[in-house]
Amino acid sequence: MIDIASLTLQRQLTGTVRQVQHAQGLPCLLIQRPECEAVVSLYGGHLLHFTPRGQAPWLWLSQDALLDGQHAIRGGIPVCWPWFGPSPERVGAGKPQHGFARNKTWQLDGISEDADSTLIHLSLSDDAETLALWPFAFELQLDIKVGRELTLQLTCCNTGDQPFTYSGALHTYFNIAEVSQVSLAGLPHNYLDKLANFAPVNSDHFALDRAMDRVYLQEDARLSLSTGHQTLQLEHRHSNASVVWNPWQEGAAKMGDFDDAGWQHMLCVEPAITEDAPITVLPDEEHSLSVTMRA
Numbered sequence: 001m002i003d004i005a006s007l008t009l010q011r012q013l014t015g016t017v018r019q020v021q022h023a024q025g026l027p028c029l030l031i032q033r034p035e036c037e038a039v040v041s042l043y044g045g046h047l048l049h050f051t052p053r054g055q056a057p058w059l060w061l062s063q064d065a066l067l068d069g070q071h072a073i074r075g076g077i078p079v080c081w082p083w084f085g086p087s088p089e090r091v092g093a094g095k096p097q098h099g100f101a102r103n104k105t106w107q108l109d110g111i112s113e114d115a116d117s118t119l120i121h122l123s124l125s126d127d128a129e130t131l132a133l134w135p136f137a138f139e140l141q142l143d144i145k146v147g148r149e150l151t152l153q154l155t156c157c158n159t160g161d162q163p164f165t166y167s168g169a170l171h172t173y174f175n176i177a178e179v180s181q182v183s184l185a186g187l188p189h190n191y192l193d194k195l196a197n198f199a200p201v202n203s204d205h206f207a208l209d210r211a212m213d214r215v216y217l218q219e220d221a222r223l224s225l226s227t228g229h230q231t232l233q234l235e236h237r238h239s240n241a242s243v244v245w246n247p248w249q250e251g252a253a254k255m256g257d258f259d260d261a262g263w264q265h266m267l268c269v270e271p272a273i274t275e276d277a278p279i280t281v282l283p284d285e286e287h288s289l290s291v292t293m294r295a
């Protein structure tokens, strides 16, 4: 979890939002409200931390996460866009896993506050670097609403004159008390097992007792996740899959930014648009992927 004491105050932006800098250099927004506390990194448009008052943090962040603004951040909610997973054929081989949005610095467009929530508006547009990876003009908007509950809405607008096709995910790392205490309800009985070359598997029981990297094909999932700290209701919108991932001990050990004990305290449950059914956005049109989480 992020240490709020490692954030240096730079500027009070509104009654509930301060611009801060993490000790490793990352520019962030610290949101403190009577209902909750949250930290958003402008690098990646990345929610690092969300804790409703009186509860355990909802999100896991690796103790070894690289918060230097040069590397994708291990934990929180990375934005995977404009593709999910390895670069697909239509994009060309050898491009960054999960797209480029998580490795770009986003712009703060505005902050709206009301009696029970704060809404952070971020955006990212094409530039020479993104056009070299993916030759389309776009504006990507991320609205993060924090209060007693949490909503993220990722909207991509086609600002060019060619249609584009995308996949993506809000790659949420949940903070769990202990792997054996996790339950996840609302999944279909079939999934594609990425650890077995996407083999279809039929199973009516979910237990977090091994490495998993699963694609549950389901539109607009309604899931109930018991983390051992609390039970969260997850409402995915305009997604076609829920991706469930835990690398387990061996997998985590291969990742330099994954702390040794971390795999026992995290589970990713990700609203995703997968390459099975990517979305095409016409010029001047837009598409949104979103999630709401409530205890």
Ligand SMILES: O=P(O)(O)OC[C@H]1O[C@@H](O)[C@H](O)[C@@H](O)[C@@H]1O
Pocket: 072, 097, 098, 171, 194, 213, 214, 243, 245, 268, 270
């Ligand atoms: O290490 P990365 O690029 O952040 O990806 C982490 C994981 O993200 C998951 O969403 C994928 O299903 C996994 O296959 C992948 O290993």
